[in-house]
Structures are given as structure tokens and as C-alpha cells.
Amino acid sequence: MPLIKAFAQASTSPLSLTLLLASRCLAAVEGGRSLTEALGKVPSANRSAVQAVTLYAMRHWGRARAWRAMTLKKPTGQPWVDSLIALSLLLLDVAVAPESSSTDAPRYTPHTLVTQAVDAAREGRAKPVLPGLLNAILRRFQREHRQFLDNIKTDPVARWGYPLWWQKQLQADYPHDWQSILAVSCFAPRLVLRVNTRLTDVAEVLHEFSEAGVTAVHLGESAIAVTQTGSVDQLPGYTEGWWSVQDLGAQRAATLLAPKSGERVLDACAAPGGKTAHLLELAPITLTALDQDPDRLIRVGDTLSRLRLVHSGVTLKAVDARNLEQWWDGKPFDAILADLPCTASGVVRRHPDIAWLRRVADLPKTVTQQAKILDALWQTLAPGGRLLMVTCSVFLQEGEQQAVNFLSRHPDARRLPAPGHLLPKASLGDEPGQDGFFYGLFERAVL
Ligand SMILES: C[S@@+](CC[C@H](N)C(=O)[O-])C[C@H]1O[C@@H](n2cnc3c(N)ncnc32)[C@H](O)[C@@H]1O
Structure with missing residues (x-):
């Protein structure tokens, strides 16, 4: 019914x-x-x-x-x-x-x-x-x-609240940390926001929140943690586009890719647009954002509108990133964000249903899909350009192993410093917590 x-x-x-x-x-x-x-x-x-x-x-x-x-x-x-x-x-x-x-x-x-x-x-x-x-x-x-x-x-x-295959996978990947990784999903995450530095700054947002009686603390860079009492759109500055909801771990993506003024940047798996917006907040760039799901891509447009980030240099396309002939004009990108589809095993504290929805067969499927997207995107990167591979997964196959396999297929790829697997942390006491991510950064050699 x-x-x-x-x-x-x-x-x-x-x-x-x-x-x-x-x-x-x-x-x-x-x-x-x-x-x-x-x-x-x-x-x-x-x-x-x-x-x-x-x-x-x-x-x-x-x-x-x-x-x-x-x-x-x-x-x-x-x-x-x-x-x-x-x-x-x-x-x-x-x-x-x-x-x-x-x-x-x-x-x-x-x-x-x-x-x-x-x-x-x-x-x-x-x-x-x-x-x-x-x-x-x-x-x-x-x-x-x-x-x-x-x-x-x-x-x-x-005991752990996850299917057995999931637990075994984590035990194999993290013989020492698997229990603490499993335990994070028992704790609800704290609300973390990213301040839109194109429109305002952290001090001003903290001031407005304090005036409204909302408790918030600065976590570093543009991140603030808020003690939430109701719906987020009721917090000061939502309509004005002063901030976005974004996990602390997710806020690393745009800063790691570090877009520079005037660069041609590709966000290949963009929806719902959290990282797209962050890239645009960091520098005046020309940006192409793709997502194969047209409905989800609409959310990217909505996000950018609310944050006042829409300009003539921003293009959104509902396409499969692997089909270059459908969307690529042949001009190489200086920087690419590849926030790949994955099992989302790193965000179970936010979406605890994920552990029950995924099946053991999903993991090899996403790994294959990710490799195909990475290989296609690599062709569009300028020599000397950089590609940031991101997954919100803790499984090594969707992170470190994927990165190592990618390097073995592409001799012109060199690894740059990046955090690798960021393990999820629970929000406890003063610890704001964060979701689990993988970050791998590659530079294309100038031959
Ligand atoms: C992890 S989410 C991206 C999250 C987004 N970057 C953000 O920060 O809000 C992965 C996205 O990739 C999209 N996707 C999956 N396969 C794709 C493909 N082959 N080409 C383009 N987009 C794809 C999915 O529709 C999904 O929206």
C-alpha cells in the first residue's frame, strides 16, 4: 500500500x-x-x-x-x-x-x-x-x-550490524582497524557545513549563527560543525547561499585538486554537485560537469544557483563520461575530478541502509565500472595536468588497489601526494567525525 x-x-x-x-x-x-x-x-x-x-x-x-x-x-x-x-x-x-x-x-x-x-x-x-x-x-x-x-x-x-560478507571484506582489508571502521555506523554524524567563500567567510557565518542562537564551531579551512536543532534550510544564510552541507572528509576533494584561476576543469561524476560547487568557490575556472543521471544533474544546477556560482564558464552535461565522442570537444583539461560511483561503504554512518542494500557481487561490478571511467577520462587530460580519483568507499579494491592498477595501465601517470584511504570516524564529544574516502592524485607526464 x-x-x-x-x-x-x-x-x-x-x-x-x-x-x-x-x-x-x-x-x-x-x-x-x-x-x-x-x-x-x-x-x-x-x-x-x-x-x-x-x-x-x-x-x-x-x-x-x-x-x-x-x-x-x-x-x-x-x-x-x-x-x-x-x-x-x-x-x-x-x-x-x-x-x-x-x-x-x-x-x-x-x-x-x-x-x-x-x-x-x-x-x-x-x-x-x-x-x-x-x-x-x-x-x-x-x-x-x-x-x-x-x-x-x-x-x-x-553484534556489528553488517552483513557477514561486508565484515569479512573489511577484516581482509584492515586486519587491525576493521572493528573501529564497523563501529562508526552506530553513531549519527554531526552536521558539518562548508562556507561559500565566494560570498562570505567563516567569521561572518559564525556570527550570524550565534545571533540566531545556533551553536557552531570552526573546524579549519571553510568547515564548521553545527549543533543542529531543526531543518537545515531554517539555518541563517541557507537561501542566501552562504554555505552547503558537506562532510569534512568530502571537503578534501576540491582542495586536493586545487583548481587555479583560468584552468579548464572537468568534474566527471558531478551530481548532486557538492564538490562541483566547492571547485567553483576556490577559483575562477572554466568548468564542465558531467553526470549520466539527468535527474541528478538537475540538482547540480539547483545547487550552483543557490550558491550563486552559475556563470558563462560553467557547462553541465547529462552524459556517460566514458563516451568521449558524446561530450568531449577534444580540448584537454588541466584538472579532472573523478568522484567515481562506488559501493559507498565509507558513508554508512550517514546512510546505514547501504550495508543492507549492497550485495557481494556489487563490489567487482563497481571496480570494473570505475576502471573504465578512469581510462576514458585519462585521455582528456592535458600533459602536465592532474586527475583526482575519489571514492566514498573504505574497500581497498575501490581505492588503493584501483589506483595501483590504474598506474600499471598508464605508464604516463605519476602519483602525487594525497591521503589515500581516509578512514571514517565517529562523531563523539568534540570529535566532529568524518566519512570514509579514498583520494588518489595522478599527474600526466609531459612526453
Ligand atoms: C559519488 S557520486 C558523485 C558525488 C558528487 N561528486 C558530489 O560531490 O556531490 C557519483 C556520481 O557518478 C554518476 N555516474 C556514475 N557513472 C557515471 C558515468 N559513467 N558517467 C558519468 N556519471 C556517472 C552517478 O550518477 C553519481 O551521481
């Missing part, structure tokens, strides 16, 4: 409605759709409550699935009810033992949670036996909580 319809039919009880809508979103993710897409279908009045619950659920989905498997012998035939069971078990765990739950955990009393979850099942028109079944499952979980906790102690999927 579409979410809108579910909303219209649901009662006015906020928690049962939140649980119902959240369960439908989680069922969409279990069916292969992204959480962002599913949340986009939730009525805006309910979205932030549903988002909070579903993000928490996705961060701890390993446990939720394990407990569901212990209580439900076979699927109910209504995927959203299966998701409601898993979600309710997870939230009941918090309700029963709030002291051992993370600070972002949604907190209800056990009684409220059980009755509202059962109401959600009824309001969503679960099959007649299912509200009673859910009630029985939750009562048993509450009675036998200690046992349920003990039963998942040796289950790595429940």
Missing part, C-alpha cells in the same frame, strides 16, 4: 503512525530500495519522526533481524509487518534497558511501545491474526529479555 494511503487511513495516534510508516520504509529497504527514497514518500509532517526511528533501526538492523528470526518461524506474508516486528523488538530492547542504549535511541516505556506497535499493526490492516501474534512476541521478548541478549552474543551480524 502506498505510504500516503497508509497515512490517510491511520489513526491520529502519533507513535502508532510513526511505527506504521517506519515499518513500510524498512520493508522498502528490505525490498531493495534506499531509505532516502522511502522516506521521500512519507508525508512531510511525519518525516522527521519516521526518519529518526528508521535510522536508528538501520544502525542496529543486525540485532533486529536476529531477534525477529528467533521469534517468527516464517514471514507473515506482509513484508511491512515483518519489518514492524523487527523494529518493535529493537525499540522494546531500548525501552526495557534504556541505560545500555545509545543516546540517539528513541525512548518509550515498554507498555506504550507494545500497545502502539499492536495498534500500528491494526491500523495498517495487518491480517487479523498478526496484531495478536505481535503482542505475544513482544510480551515474550520483554519477559525473556536477558535470554534474547545472550542468544545474539556470538552472532557477528547482530
Whole structure:
């Protein structure tokens, strides 16, 4: 049933409605759709409550699935009810033992949670036996909580909240750091902004935020961390284009490519345009931005308009970067940003659903796709020019190994200093945290 319809039919009880809508979103993710897409279908009045619950659920989905498997012998035939069971078990765990739950955990009393979850099942028109079944499952979980906790102690999927293949890949890539890399997704990221230095500066933005009672701290260069209290577009300077939301790790890209005044720059995988805008903020350049997804490319145009960065030297093209004959005029670029499509394994703290959406077969597919894009782009780079390879992945195949293989295919490529794999860090205390990225910088030899 579409979410809108579910909303219209649901009662006015906020928690049962939140649980119902959240369960439908989680069922969409279990069916292969992204959480962002599913949340986009939730009525805006309910979205932030549903988002909070579903993000928490996705961060701890390993446990939720394990407990569901212990209580439900076979699927109910209504995927959203299966998701409601898993979600309710997870939230009941918090309700029963709030002291051992993370600070972002949604907190209800056990009684409220059980009755509202059962109401959600009824309001969503679960099959007649299912509200009673859910009630029985939750009562048993509450009675036998200690046992349920003990039963998942040796289950790595429940312990770490990632599919097993993902964990094995990280163990192989990072024999020492894999546990800390996995742990970051349990913590919600802090809001980090990049100040648009074409229009303003860090001091002015901090002043405006302070006047508005918003707590913000400077993190270095153009980055500030904000203690968020509501929707970002309500913060001072959003409409004026004074800043963009951009993770600290992502802010390294444009500064590493370091565009210079008058250069011809290519942003080959540009959408939604965060790094495109940053390149334009750093220097007056001629810029071509490509993306193969026309809908996503529209967002690049919107971003540049809001940030007042559109000028006659900016060209946007909805094309596949590999098909040079479709878009390249034969004039070489001085600098290329190749922010490649990848598994996005470095941004799971922002998008915890990614770990559950990806399949083991996705990794070799993206690796092949990345190599093809890099090889095509290399032909468009001027001798003496530089290409920055970026992925938001922690897997070595999508980073260091890809870079090494690229160098072996291109004898005219020389590696320049760049951070390589930036490992993700959790936002804890004063530590702003960052997503995981790979940065490899190459220069084309002048022959
Ligand atoms: C990691 S995202 C880019 C993020 C963007 N640079 C930013 O900072 O906002 C990768 C983008 O590459 C695009 N893409 C994937 N394959 C492509 C191809 N062959 N040619 C052009 N764009 C491609 C995807 O549509 C996606 O928007």
C-alpha cells in the first residue's frame, strides 16, 4: 500500500503512525530500495519522526533481524509487518534497558511501545491474526529479555550490524582497524557545513549563527560543525547561499585538486554537485560537469544557483563520461575530478541502509565500472595536468588497489601526494567525525 494511503487511513495516534510508516520504509529497504527514497514518500509532517526511528533501526538492523528470526518461524506474508516486528523488538530492547542504549535511541516505556506497535499493526490492516501474534512476541521478548541478549552474543551480524560478507571484506582489508571502521555506523554524524567563500567567510557565518542562537564551531579551512536543532534550510544564510552541507572528509576533494584561476576543469561524476560547487568557490575556472543521471544533474544546477556560482564558464552535461565522442570537444583539461560511483561503504554512518542494500557481487561490478571511467577520462587530460580519483568507499579494491592498477595501465601517470584511504570516524564529544574516502592524485607526464 502506498505510504500516503497508509497515512490517510491511520489513526491520529502519533507513535502508532510513526511505527506504521517506519515499518513500510524498512520493508522498502528490505525490498531493495534506499531509505532516502522511502522516506521521500512519507508525508512531510511525519518525516522527521519516521526518519529518526528508521535510522536508528538501520544502525542496529543486525540485532533486529536476529531477534525477529528467533521469534517468527516464517514471514507473515506482509513484508511491512515483518519489518514492524523487527523494529518493535529493537525499540522494546531500548525501552526495557534504556541505560545500555545509545543516546540517539528513541525512548518509550515498554507498555506504550507494545500497545502502539499492536495498534500500528491494526491500523495498517495487518491480517487479523498478526496484531495478536505481535503482542505475544513482544510480551515474550520483554519477559525473556536477558535470554534474547545472550542468544545474539556470538552472532557477528547482530553484534556489528553488517552483513557477514561486508565484515569479512573489511577484516581482509584492515586486519587491525576493521572493528573501529564497523563501529562508526552506530553513531549519527554531526552536521558539518562548508562556507561559500565566494560570498562570505567563516567569521561572518559564525556570527550570524550565534545571533540566531545556533551553536557552531570552526573546524579549519571553510568547515564548521553545527549543533543542529531543526531543518537545515531554517539555518541563517541557507537561501542566501552562504554555505552547503558537506562532510569534512568530502571537503578534501576540491582542495586536493586545487583548481587555479583560468584552468579548464572537468568534474566527471558531478551530481548532486557538492564538490562541483566547492571547485567553483576556490577559483575562477572554466568548468564542465558531467553526470549520466539527468535527474541528478538537475540538482547540480539547483545547487550552483543557490550558491550563486552559475556563470558563462560553467557547462553541465547529462552524459556517460566514458563516451568521449558524446561530450568531449577534444580540448584537454588541466584538472579532472573523478568522484567515481562506488559501493559507498565509507558513508554508512550517514546512510546505514547501504550495508543492507549492497550485495557481494556489487563490489567487482563497481571496480570494473570505475576502471573504465578512469581510462576514458585519462585521455582528456592535458600533459602536465592532474586527475583526482575519489571514492566514498573504505574497500581497498575501490581505492588503493584501483589506483595501483590504474598506474600499471598508464605508464604516463605519476602519483602525487594525497591521503589515500581516509578512514571514517565517529562523531563523539568534540570529535566532529568524518566519512570514509579514498583520494588518489595522478599527474600526466609531459612526453
Ligand atoms: C559519488 S557520486 C558523485 C558525488 C558528487 N561528486 C558530489 O560531490 O556531490 C557519483 C556520481 O557518478 C554518476 N555516474 C556514475 N557513472 C557515471 C558515468 N559513467 N558517467 C558519468 N556519471 C556517472 C552517478 O550518477 C553519481 O551521481
